[in-house]
Amino acid sequence: MKNIADIRKDYASQTLDPDDCLAHPVAQFSRWLDDAIAADVPEPTAMLVSTVSPEGRPAARVVLLKGVEDNQLVFYTNYHSRKGQHLGHTPFIALTFFWPELERQVNIEGVVNRVADETSDAYFDSRPYKSRVGAWASEQSQPISGKEVVMARFARFAAQYLTHVPRPPHWGGFAVTPERMEFWQGRPSRLHDRVLYLPDGQGGWQKQRLAP
Template sequence: MSIADIRKDYQQASLSETDVAADPMQQFGTWFDQALKADVAEANAMSLSTVNAAGRPSSRIVLIKEFDQRGFCWFTNYDSAKGNDLATNPYASLLFFWTALERQVRIEGKVEKITAEENDAYFHSRPLGSRQGALASKQSQPIPHRGVLEEQLAAVLEKYGDQPPRPEHWGGYRLVPEKIEFWQGRSSRLHDRIVYTKNTDGTWSIGRLQP
């Protein structure tokens, strides 16, 4: 079979304007809970896309750690490639793809750093190895071989032991959504796409897009 012949006909469900909640965060919560109950692999994994100073996009998988009416949060190294992108251009997009449910959620908006207090609370809830790794890794910086990373980790262990502090360059971001699209796969590629767009007064408008 050639790559061009690989396809799946989606037939599990449908999605209409009358099916969804008036608030997109409530709708996301419903779909996220359904993904968890369906035991979707890595349901909390999302693709984060940023754009650098030269206008070039870049995507990577990160894990959502919290969502509420304020937006969607994840944590990373502020000095990483994505951190540098967001310092230059604070707009980004998120994509969840739950294949078992034949669903996607696309989110666009402006990104802001969360507070130091929120960073500290989450950092100290992480497994010890993850906290040590956050200090050891200079994320996105090149190294000649893995031994350098292992040496950096050894230095962290020697200096801090099992009490590593949160480094100032590590913390969370929150994407404040301006547009959220819920995509349900349908047969013959005639998919359902319901999109929420935030109005200037903070309310949301709901519409349908052609597939």
Template sequence: MNMTDRTGIFAGDNPFEIARRWLSDATETEINDPNAMALSTVDETGLPNVRMVLLKEIGDDGFWFYTNYGSAKGRELEYAGKAAIVLHWKSLRRQLRVRGRVVREDGPEADDYFASRSLKSRLGAWASKQSQPLASRTALMAEVAKVTAQKGTNPPRPPFWGGFRIEPVEIEFWADGAFRLHDRFVWRREEYENEWEISRLNP
């Protein structure tokens, strides 16, 4: 492709750096949760599932987020080992799409992130049996009170809670264009160790 065609907001030799720049731009313009992303998974029957989660980091090896491993998304991520995400920034008229394999992260990084959360969020993580049936909100709050008495003011990270990293084989950068003639550039690699190939796509 003609590399000079990929200028402005699409410029750069590292897709992770471009993604971080786009997220930084969104942080200045989005009213709520610029790091909100739709996470798509499939269950054991192949039925798709999608929900909004919060992206916590874009590293040079992937896109990080955290959840309860026993939740529907946690189980589906473990089962399939692959996932897709999309971040849509209406204020910028841009979106970022990612597909790749999933790696579980439950080491020091997960411990550090859990410790950085508010106390109520940490206690809530212990109390919630995410995605499981719940009798009532009263029952949930009773469980929170129970956990608070048990775990105190500095609860450790639960063994059933931690991170996932999506290591992409495909990253697409999309920006709105006049008359629906949008600009789309996709970075692809067949293997995770391979160099990226970049293509401009039709709108």
């Protein structure tokens, strides 16, 4: 096995300065997300979603971002899943985006709330038919004896919902309201550019540079 301590990459493609960042962090995030999409990076909307269990233990998994609306970031999941249960108990969350091709990272901390039922309905109806059936078939995060259990449930719900598939009551969206956002741009010699946004207490945001 290669000595992983010897794996290094020097970053040098771009710089980041607080004066060049937009006033609102979500607007700055949208700019960077557009850059990632334009650069055709793999899975530009993939984000690491970190939650806290009722026992105070962190847990993380990769989820796809599905919307940036009203200065909130929106994703969808099974409310009975592990992350759904965590967020139902403790509504604090952290999101991490990493676009290595652009040498960029965004870290977001905030609170979540469920989106309106109409919003979840509209997004659910836009999903492919098999994905909608799958939302009924999978009791996400629950132990199963084998894959055939899920396949049998899928066949049952596909037969039940031949055309219109209603949204399961246990499935819907979470909207993340940021309370802290940090933008990271890789730089040579590990002297990375880091810009932190924090609320200014007057409805706006303040920006500051962090040491790398």
